[in-house]
Amino acid sequence: MACVDAAVEEALALLGSPQKLERERGLSELTAALSPAEPGVVELVSRRLLARLGDAGWESRQGALLGLKTLLMQLQPVRSMEIDFTDFVGHLQEMALELLTDTECRVRLAAGEVLGALCECMGPTVFEACHDKILHLVHSNLERSSTCDMDDLEPEETQQLVDKLVCSRLDRGPEEVQQYAHAAEIFHDTAGWKFLETSMKCLQCMIVGLGVKFNPMITQDLLDLLFAVLGHTNRFVRETGCYVCSSLVSCGCIHGEDGRALLLNEGNAILLHGEQFSQHLSSALADNWSQVRLAASMATRNFLQSMPSDEDKERFYPILLPRMCLNRYYLAEGVRLYSQTTWRMVVGDCGRLLVSRYIDHFVTYYLEASEANNHAVREAACTCIAELATKVDTASVKPHVLKLMESLLLSFEDESWPVRDAACMACGNLVVCFPIEMRVHMENLLKLCLGNLEDPIPTVRQGAAATLANLVRGFGQDILGQLLVTLQEGLRHVDDQEANTERYNSLDKGPAVFGSVKRLRDNDPELHTDQQMFSCGSLAPKMGRHSKVAAGGCSGGHSFKRTSQPWELSDGCLYLMSELASISTTTATEIGKLLPNLASAAMKHHYTQHVNFIENVCRQLPVLAQCIGKRAFKIHLENFLDSIFYGLDCENQLTACAATECLQGCSDSRPSHSAWSCGIVQFKVLEEIGHPASSNSASAIVIFPTAFQAFPTHRVCHGRHGRKRRVN
Incomplete structure (x- = not known):
């Protein structure tokens, strides 16, 4: 018992450390000390950690919450004993709810994890008790003013950020001013939203903790609040909302003893409200931010996998499949790879058949995406149009060919060169088919x-x-x-x-x-003085289809095209x-x-x-x-030897490497080609190091007789520094 007490004391001390690594180590040691959990030790740890929840340092409060979460995971083995933990659970639930409005974000996140663990241990009664408070936090923080209430705790810092975002555009005309978002919109799109994100993540933890038990608690009021978050102006809030939605739609299935997913048929709230889910997920799948698209892709996969049957899935295919299909070619690698995997999991080998069946929906969305403000979406749309021409049944695509071609012809004038390139390639595919x-x-x-x-x-x-x-x-x-x-x-x-x-x-x-040209443009002071700011990675308003306004953000040079x-x-x-x-x-x-x-x-x-x-x-x-x-090429080979040897001597490594590979490739058109190509390369190496054989053609022929057998007499070879030597 003394050893256990010492280990627990050390773990508790580490949990209160200001260093993150030490708190993590303390959490690991506490987990080890509580395995197996003894009632006396559990009572001691719970009392000590609850007392720390009121400490001044946020590190101590966070460490205590993480320790209490670990403690809750160990309660199950001791609940059968004659020990009453009702007071402990009630007090912890009350404190965790209070800490959801803590000034430190990491403390709020830890409080949400504790409430999720309470739901897992104690069941739906915890959510029923916390339901009103959590949903009120979400609803009350959905909107805010653009003045000092952006951050009541740090008004000076907030005002400095707003001042940096607000740049006077007195020299712009009305049309150009419209191309720029208001500073408040930029702030709202990038800054944190007080308790909104952490409250949503707390809700997600409780949903995960309850699992299928949360299914009866899905009400229209809850969904309305969640869907309002999915349409929020702030991208981080939308991303969090998609992750909550991903956990929520997973409530439609349970896992059996063999680990297989068992889908709910009766009382499946996800299926009941499926039309609403599919509408909002389709919007999130087309979001302007890659992080939101990835979170929406996860939610969409879980949503479709929670459907009891293929017939139920097909209800939502017309609106979801086109967006899932386009994201397979999206610029962001995470979105692209995840969407490709999801496509294979959902449709299997029936992809072409489903695209043909819902071709009208696919074409409509592709045409819409080809006009999107996001250049990455326009590029993916052109690639998808090319895919329609080459992979889908010709009879299905034929009625839409002219509309697709008209869209591609407009994309030829896009400011983004990847879009122009993708449109060009797609046109070629349409012409062939x-x-x-x-x-x-x-x-x-x-x-x-x-x-x-x-x-x-x-x-x-x-x-x-x-x-x-x-x-x-x-x-x-x-x-x-x-x-x-x-x-x-x-x-x-x-x-x-x-x-x-x-x-x-x-x-x-x-x-x-x-x-x-780009470098000179980048260093032009007029482009970087008194300009409106955009967050890193922002896609507005950089590359449009026909916009003449100077681009903004980190990739502002895309709209420039030199002669x-x-x-x-x-x-x-x-x-x-x-x-x-x-x-x-x-x-x-x-x-x-x-x-x-x-x-x-x-x-x-x-x-x-x-x-x-x-x-x-x-x-x-x-x-x-x-x-x-x-036979036809070798009569022209001699005309290119000077250029090839010039490339071998070039200081540009790419050119020199290409020349070496060219010799090896072109040697296929000469007799005894392997010896010929190797001999040429070796001859150039001797010349580089100043070997006597490089200045004496007779010596070279002696050293590489098989190589130079391939040369006809009087072959002119390019030498170093522009010299020419005749090999007899």
């Missing part, structure tokens, strides 16, 4: 895709090339001739590239980065050559005729970005070689 219906848009599509072919973003250029190839697949020879002319002219644009483009030297190929450079059109033409060559032998033959033009363009080194172009040439040559054929 519905060439007759799409022929009316052929000229417009060709014009838009050629515009994307010279976009400053490499990914957009690559996507445009793939789409143009799909146009050829769908429309045949009608546009192939135009594209071949475009390729001839586009490859010559390198000659028009100005040499003094060092200001774009730091051009990055990463998403939404526009080189030094394309001539070399970028040549780079896009290179992508297009690879795509066209893969269509058929006929197109491959036509592309083979343009290889001398490409080799000539690769020899132009007068502009800064030539290393990027050479890198792409090295990456595309093996693809072209495979499509055109060894």
